[in-house]
Amino acid sequence: MAEMWINMGPQHPMTHGLWNLRVKVDGEVIVDAMPEIGYLHRGMEKIFENKTYTQIGPITDRLCYGSSFTWNHLYCMTVENLMDLEIPERAKYIRVAAIEIQRIASHLMWIAAFAADLGLLTGFLWAMRDREIFIDLLQALSGSRLTYNYARIGGVTADFPPDFERDCIRAVDYFEKKMPEHESLYDSSKIFHMRTRGIGVLSREDAINLGVTGPTLRASNAKLDVRKDRPYEVYDEIDFEVQCHTDCDCWGRYRVRMNEMRESCKIIRQAIAKMPKGPVRVKTPLIGPARDAIGVVEDPRGEGIMYVIGDGTDRPYRLKVRSPLFVILSAAKPMLLGYKVADVVAIMGSIDVCMGETDK
Amino acid sequence: MDIVNFIFSGILGLIPDPVGSFFEGIGSWSVSAGVVNFITMLLEALIIIIVALLNVIILIWIERKILARIMDSRGPFYVGPIGFFQNIADGAKLFVKQIIIPRKVDKFGYQIAPLIFVGSSFLILSVIPLSPGFAVTDSNGLTIPGGILFAFAVFAIAPFSILVAGWSENNKYTLIGGMRSAAQMMSYEIPMLLTVASVFLLVGSFEFSDVVSAQQNIWFGIPLFLGLIVFIACMIAEVERIPFDLPEAEAELVEGWTTEYCGMRFGFFMFTEYMRGYAGCGIATLLFLGGWLGPDFIPDEIWFLIKAYIVFLVFIFIRGALPRIRTDQILDLGWKRLLPLAVLNLLIAVAIKAAGWI
Numbered sequence: 001m002a003e004m005w006i007n008m009g010p011q012h013p014m015t016h017g018l019w020n021l022r023v024k025v026d027g028e029v030i031v032d033a034m035p036e037i038g039y040l041h042r043g044m045e046k047i048f049e050n051k052t053y054t055q056i057g058p059i060t061d062r063l064c065y066g067s068s069f070t071w072n073h074l075y076c077m078t079v080e081n082l083m084d085l086e087i088p089e090r091a092k093y094i095r096v097a098a099i100e101i102q103r104i105a106s107h108l109m110w111i112a113a114f115a116a117d118l119g120l121l122t123g124f125l126w127a128m129r130d131r132e133i134f135i136d137l138l139q140a141l142s143g144s145r146l147t148y149n150y151a152r153i154g155g156v157t158a159d160f161p162p163d164f165e166r167d168c169i170r171a172v173d174y175f176e177k178k179m180p181e182h183e184s185l186y187d188s189s190k191i192f193h194m195r196t197r198g199i200g201v202l203s204r205e206d207a208i209n210l211g212v213t214g215p216t217l218r219a220s221n222a223k224l225d226v227r228k229d230r231p232y233e234v235y236d237e238i239d240f241e242v243q244c245h246t247d248c249d250c251w252g253r254y255r256v257r258m259n260e261m262r263e264s265c266k267i268i269r270q271a272i273a274k275m276p277k278g279p280v281r282v283k284t285p286l287i288g289p290a291r292d293a294i295g296v297v298e299d300p301r302g303e304g305i306m307y308v309i310g311d312g313t314d315r316p317y318r319l320k321v322r323s324p325l326f327v328i329l330s331a332a333k334p335m336l337l338g339y340k341v342a343d344v345v346a347i348m349g350s351i352d353v354c355m356g357e358t359d360k
Numbered sequence: 361m362d363i364v365n366f367i368f369s370g371i372l373g374l375i376p377d378p379v380g381s382f383f384e385g386i387g388s389w390s391v392s393a394g395v396v397n398f399i400t401m402l403l404e405a406l407i408i409i410i411v412a413l414l415n416v417i418i419l420i421w422i423e424r425k426i427l428a429r430i431m432d433s434r435g436p437f438y439v440g441p442i443g444f445f446q447n448i449a450d451g452a453k454l455f456v457k458q459i460i461i462p463r464k465v466d467k468f469g470y471q472i473a474p475l476i477f478v479g480s481s482f483l484i485l486s487v488i489p490l491s492p493g494f495a496v497t498d499s500n501g502l503t504i505p506g507g508i509l510f511a512f513a514v515f516a517i518a519p520f521s522i523l524v525a526g527w528s529e530n531n532k533y534t535l536i537g538g539m540r541s542a543a544q545m546m547s548y549e550i551p552m553l554l555t556v557a558s559v560f561l562l563v564g565s566f567e568f569s570d571v572v573s574a575q576q577n578i579w580f581g582i583p584l585f586l587g588l589i590v591f592i593a594c595m596i597a598e599v600e601r602i603p604f605d606l607p608e609a610e611a612e613l614v615e616g617w618t619t620e621y622c623g624m625r626f627g628f629f630m631f632t633e634y635m636r637g638y639a640g641c642g643i644a645t646l647l648f649l650g651g652w653l654g655p656d657f658i659p660d661e662i663w664f665l666i667k668a669y670i671v672f673l674v675f676i677f678i679r680g681a682l683p684r685i686r687t688d689q690i691l692d693l694g695w696k697r698l699l700p701l702a703v704l705n706l707l708i709a710v711a712i713k714a715a716g717w718i
Contacts, residue, residue, distance in 0.1 A: 004532060006532050006533070008612075012614060013610060013614060014612055025536075115683070117612075119605070119610075119682075119683045119684030120683040121431060122430055122431045122681065123683075125432060126431070126432060189681070191603055191683050191684075191685050192682075194689055195683055195684075195686065340686060340688065341536065341613075342609065342612050342684075342686045344612055
């Protein structure tokens with residue numbers, strides 16, 4: 001077979017969204033690759049400029065359908081930095097707990113999609129089953145299941161519902177009991193090892209030079225986690241390990257995410273235990289000052305950054321969103337070259353693509 | 361099929377003859393050996409297809425239910441008792457769909473490939489006996505000579521039709537799917553035929569009935585356990601199920617070589633795949649698990665089907681537990697793992713035969 005270009009996308013099961021990966025194959029070997037994005041561009045940053053600070057909140061939920069709370073929280077945190085607000089201690093702990101619940105839900109959705117990509121539908125359904133519990137928790141918190149709009153500038157919408165602490169601990173207990181079941185499905189499967197080990201190798205240098213962040217970077221043996229290196233909210237008072245892996249391949253990314261879910265369980269327990277009593281929200285001004293501010297969080301997919309410039313009105317002059325996957329997708333070519341067509345799904349699946357935040 | 365022969369010669373011979381020699385001529389022509397044989401053949405084909413249809417419907421239902429339990433869900437349960445008629449509903453849906461033929465396909469290949477695929481798969485069933493009394497024979501009661509060889513020869517036609525289909529569809533995914541099918545065939549056919557050769561060696565015959573009657577004392581699956589494992593692994597590759605369903609990998613190739621087929625054609629492909637699964641399970645049962653042999657309180661045919669379904673359950677468990685393998689890895693697996701094991705199995709068979717244990 002001669003060399004030919006294959007369009008994987010924009011409508012393709014591998015893409016998990018709406019983007020196009022053009023790969024040039026020689027037989028089954030990939031000799032060139034070109035990610036094309038922009039199919040889901042909604043002009044988010046322009047919309048932000050025309051809305052008041054309060055109105056922007058619900059829109060930021062729509063940035064990522066996999067982990068919407070992280071982005072909502074990032075926005076609120078950035079605007080709080082802009083307005084120089086100090087939010088109540090309890091609100092910070094509630095946010096940390098909610099972020100970690102969201103992180104587990106997001107990682108579970110990742111493992112579900114990854115397993116389905118590799119043809120293992122059992123893993124898909126098991127992960128979706130357990131994700132339901134965490135989605136239920138977030139639903140109890142916020143009332144909705146996908147776009148929570150739970151964080152507010154100056155705190156969170158509402159305090160925990162009755163018995164929420166107990167439900168959280170129960171969910172975490174259940175999930176920690178179920179983790180070995182999930183892992184046994186992958187770790188003890190020879191074919192899963194064959195499909196992931198040594199596939200999609202992204203060396204430490206390449207990962208750092210390309211600006212890759214998040215679990216993908218940590219799987220390339222770089223210990224970088226915003227929660228640890230630049231603690232926001234109350235992460236500096238919580239004891240957890242940054243997970244990294246030395247394999248630099250799909251297997252490493254899988255392991256990092258699995259371990260991160262365990263760490264998230266630990267964080268949820270600590271946040272619930274250390275949570276003080278008190279108010280969850282403070283009164284905030286409607287008008288932002290004429291200066292700029294930045295917020296950095298550790299999204300489940302990487303480093304999410306928002307940069308806001310205020311001009312003394314109730315609307316931001318500019319709100320820039322730095323999405324982790326926009327950057328990680330640029331590493332698609334170095335990750336793909338030399339592997340087989342069948343590896344595309346494993347490699348692109350392993351970086352946990354979410355087009356909502358990529359195209360904004 | 362002596363009974364059919366008898367019934368038909370009886371019915372056609374009894375046509376009343378009020379007018380005279382014309383009908384007498386028709387009457388005697390209609391009971392002549394050629395016509396009766398032809399009608400018998402048609403009836404046999406009909407019986408084979410009906411048995412295959414029933415089995416496939418049951419197998420798909422079993423797969424849906426068991427796989428759903430593995431995946432911690434319920435499976436179909438709305439249509440019919442415990443969802444048994446869901447397959448029929450799905451088939452009806454596919455049946456009423458419009459059949460779209462893309463403009464740029466190669467029409468001849470595009471239309472001939474499903475015929476080869478479906479036809480060759482039905483042909484396999486013509487040599488698989490469910491019991492000594494339930495087999496296709498000629499008028500002397502003899503089965504097709506070399507039935508096992510015939511079954512495997514016909515089994516191997518399907519990858520060819522997949523290649524033709526993938527190529528003629530004028531689509532890159534289907535082309536890769538077709539090529540994968542051909543590459544996959546290289547890897548599993550040889551170990552599979554070597555394990556079958558070990559059975560030939562023990563029996564000394566190419567007939568299914570001889571193979572089964574040679575297992576009166578012990579099923580070949582027990583001394584040739586290695587062979588059974590290799591055979592089942594190769595059979596999963598042969599019928600293209602997970603983990604060896606590369607030609608139609610839905611994640612990377614969008615259902616691979618079946619991408620451009622729609623409506624009932626696609627339905628026929630899916631159906632035929634399960635039928636090939638049934639045929640594969642049947643062959644494994646006959647060669648290694650004693651075929652229809654079993655205590656007398658259950659009829660022979662039911663024994664055969666029970667064993668075939670149990671082999672199919674193994675297929676389902678494997679599908680529930682494993683991800684899909686890669687093309688180069690299946691070649692690796694076929695040539696570096698399964699082939700040595702198959703040769704080892706052949707040596708074991710030689711040793712058993714030489715020692716005269718069977």
